[in-house]
Amino acid sequence: MQRTKVADLLRSKEIGKPFTVKGWVRTRRGNKHVNFVALNDGSGINNLQVVVDMEQFDEALVRRITTGAAISVDGELQESQGAGQNVELLAKSIEILGDSDPDKYPLQPKKHSLEFLREIAHLRFRTNTFGAITRVRHAMIFAVHEFFNKKGFYNIHTPIITASDAEGAGEMFQVTTLDIDNLPRTEEGEIDYSKDFFGKPTNLTVSGQLEGELAALAMSEIYTFGPTFRAENSNTTRHLSEFWMIEPEMAFYELTDNMDLAEEFLKYLIQYALDNCMDDLQFLSQRLQQEEKGKKDTEKSMELIEKLKFVLENDFIRLTYEEAINVLENSKPNKKGKFQYPVKGFGTDLQSEHERYLVEKHFKKPVILTDYPKEIKAFYMKLNDDNKTVRAMDVLFPQIGEIIGGSQREESYEKLTARMAEMNIPEEEMWWFLDTRRFGTVPHSGFGLGFERLMLFVTGMTNIRDVIPFPRAPKSAEF
Ligand code: 4AD
Ligand code: MG
Numbered sequence: 001m002q003r004t005k006v007a008d009l010l011r012s013k014e015i016g017k018p019f020t021v022k023g024w025v026r027t028r029r030g031n032k033h034v035n036f037v038a039l040n041d042g043s044g045i046n047n048l049q050v051v052v053d054m055e056q057f058d059e060a061l062v063r064r065i066t067t068g069a070a071i072s073v074d075g076e077l078q079e080s081q082g083a084g085q086n087v088e089l090l091a092k093s094i095e096i097l098g099d100s101d102p103d104k105y106p107l108q109p110k111k112h113s114l115e116f117l118r119e120i121a122h123l124r125f126r127t128n129t130f131g132a133i134t135r136v137r138h139a140m141i142f143a144v145h146e147f148f149n150k151k152g153f154y155n156i157h158t159p160i161i162t163a164s165d166a167e168g169a170g171e172m173f174q175v176t177t178l179d180i181d182n183l184p185r186t187e188e189g190e191i192d193y194s195k196d197f198f199g200k201p202t203n204l205t206v207s208g209q210l211e212g213e214l215a216a217l218a219m220s221e222i223y224t225f226g227p228t229f230r231a232e233n234s235n236t237t238r239h240l241s242e243f244w245m246i247e248p249e250m251a252f253y254e255l256t257d258n259m260d261l262a263e264e265f266l267k268y269l270i271q272y273a274l275d276n277c278m279d280d281l282q283f284l285s286q287r288l289q290q291e292e293k294g295k296k297d298t299e300k301s302m303e304l305i306e307k308l309k310f311v312l313e314n315d316f317i318r319l320t321y322e323e324a325i326n327v328l329e330n331s332k333p334n335k336k337g338k339f340q341y342p343v344k345g346f347g348t349d350l351q352s353e354h355e356r357y358l359v360e361k362h363f364k365k366p367v368i369l370t371d372y373p374k375e376i377k378a379f380y381m382k383l384n385d386d387n388k389t390v391r392a393m394d395v396l397f398p399q400i401g402e403i404i405g406g407s408q409r410e411e412s413y414e415k416l417t418a419r420m421a422e423m424n425i426p427e428e429e430m431w432w433f434l435d436t437r438r439f440g441t442v443p444h445s446g447f448g449l450g451f452e453r454l455m456l457f458v459t460g461m462t463n464i465r466d467v468i469p470f471p472r473a474p475k476s477a478e479f
Contacts, residue, residue: 003072007044010087015077021048021089022072022097024126027109028065030054036082037065037091039073042125045132045283049080049088061094067109068100068126114466121470121478129287132280133459133467136273140454143272144225144246147265153221153248158208160227163200164433166210167378168425171232172203173241204229207448208247210380210433213409216249216444217436223248225451235474237463238352238401240452242472249446255382255391255408258445259368262395262404263316265449266366270308273458281305281459288460301399304460316395317363320371322346324358333357349376352401359396367396379423381407383415393447400457406447413437 004012004019012019023041030036033054038047050073052062065071075089082088106120107127117124124130145155161175177197178184184192193201208224215222224247231241248261273281285304292300302310328343333353341351348354350369359367371384372392381390395404410416416437417427427434455467465471470479 005043006039006041006048007046009048009077009089010044010046010085012077012087015079015087017077018074018092019077019089020072020074021050023048023070025065025067025069025071025100027067028062035062035065037071037073039071040126040131042131042134044135045128045279046085049082049085050075050094051078051088051090052094053090057091057094061096064096064099065094066100066102066105068102068105068107069096070098070100071095072097114463118465118471125469128283129466132283133455133461134469135280136277136284136459137455137467139273139276140269140451140458141225143269143276144223144451146272147268148223148248151221153223153250154215154219156208156212156215156219156222156224158205158211158224158226160205161198161202162205162211163198163202164210164429165203166205166207168423169206169230169232169378171230172206173229173231175202175204206230207245209249209446209448212247212249212446213380213433213444214436216251216446217440217442220252221248221250233474237465238453238456240464240468240471240473241477243464243468244451246449246451247446249444251442251444253408253445254443255370255393255445258406258408258447259316259318259370259393262368262393262406262447262449263366266395266403266454267312269454270311270458274305274308274312281308284459284461301460307398307460308458311366311397314365316366316368318368318370321350321369321373321389321392322371324350324354324367324369327358327362328354331357331362333361347373347375355394355396355401356398359401360398366398369394369396374419377407379419379425380409380416382410383419391445395447397453397457399462400453402450403453403457404447404449406445408443408445411437411441411443413441 003022006021006023009019023039026038026040026047028035028037035052037050039050040047072095073089073091074093075091077087078090080086080088107123125134165172184195186192205228207228208226212222212224227242228245229242288304325346333339339353370393371389373388374390377390377392381392383390391408393406394402397403452464452467456464459467461467
C-alpha cells in the first residue's frame, strides 16, 4: 500500500479506511493491554498516535519500538479519544525498518538544550524544534522565488568562486590548489599565483552583487539567491561564515524605489509564513515563551505571532543616518544612560546595540536608515551632492538589527573611478564592472537580505546557528 504522510493523515476524515504510514518513533508509552506510539515523518509538527493492541502483537516486536527507531505501520484510521488530536491509527501490522538502541541514541524523549543539539547537529532534524525550523526555512525559500517571479524578476546564478572582493572588506576565504607547504615564488619572493589553478588569486564570493549588476544592466530586474562566505572573525549570535543571501538588483530604480521594494518584500515573506506555517510558528512561539519564563517582564520579547503581525501593520520609519545619530546622542539607553560603544557624532559605525535601540526602544517600528557617511560604506554606492554621504540604506529589525543592506549604485564612470582611486581599488581588476558604466549606464539600485537573519526573525530563535542546518562559524565546521 502507498505511504500516506502523517500530516495528511491527521487532516483525513476517512474514518475506518486502511492506511500505511512510515516514520520515526518519538515516544512509546502504555501498559500490558495497549501501547501508544507517537510517530513523526517530518511532514508536520504534530505526531500521529499509533495505537497498539498488545493482544494482537508479539511483545518482543513492540519492545523494539523505541525512540529513534524507524517503523512502517499498516492500520485503520479511527477517531481519537485522546486530547490534542482528532484521529489516530489502530495498528494491524508493524514492521521495524531500523532499530535504534535506546541506551545509545543521543536524543531522549525530553527537551534538550539548543547547545546540546548543536553538538549533535547531524540528528537535530529529528527534534520538534528543528523540524519546525526546516519547514519554515523551506517555505521562506519558496516565498522568495514566488515574490520575484510574480514581479517578473529573473533569477541569476552568480559565481561562487570569484577573483573580486565585492564588499572591499577583505574578509575572504581564499581558494587555491597551491601546496601551502611549498608555495611557488616569483624572483621577488612573492607567491606566484600564475601557477595556481586559475592563474590568479581567487576566493569564495562575499556577495553576488557585482555580477548581479552586470545582469541587471541588460535584463532590468534580477535577483540572486546563493551562498556567500565571510572570513570575519565575529563569533556572535548573528554572524555566520557561510550564509545565504538574496540580492535583487534593478535598473531604473532610485533609492526610494529600492526602499519600497525592500519593505514590500519583507512584508510578503512574513505574510507568507503566517499564511502557510501557522502550526510550526505556534509551536516555536510556545517554545520561546517557555524560555522567557524566568525573565523579568521588561526583558521579555514580544510574542512571536504578534511580533510578525506588528511588522505587517506598520510602515517602516525612514530616516537618515545623521538624524539617527542625533536621536542616539540624545538618548538614555539604560539606567547608566550609556551605550557599550559610545556614539561619537557623524562617522560612528553603528553597532547592533544602536540599531536595536532605535527599533525596539525609540521608534518601536522597523527602521530604514539612509545616507551613511561614505567612509563606512562600500565603493560602489552613489555619492550624494554633499560629497560626504552615499545613497545607502540599511533595514533594521527588532531583535536582529541589520536585516538588509543596500544602496543606489554609483552609475557615473567618473565618480566611480575617482572613488575607487581614493580607496586604492585597482581599475585593471574591475574593468568588466566599469564597462557597465562606460556603455549604456543607468541609475540602478539593489540590496541584500541575509536569509538567516530573516529566519531568526520569523522563527523567534535567538542564535543564527539554529536556523541553518549546518552552521559554519569560526572554529566550528564539524562535518
Ligand atoms: O550589508 P552586506 O554586507 O551587503 C552586501 O553584501 C551587499 N552586496 C548587498 C547588496 O546591496 N546587494 O550584507 C547584506 C546582508 C546584511 O544586511 C545581513 O542581513 C547579511 O547580509 N549578513 C550576514 N548574515 C549572516 N552572517 C554574516 N556574517 C553576515 N554578513 C552580512
Ligand atoms: Mg551591511
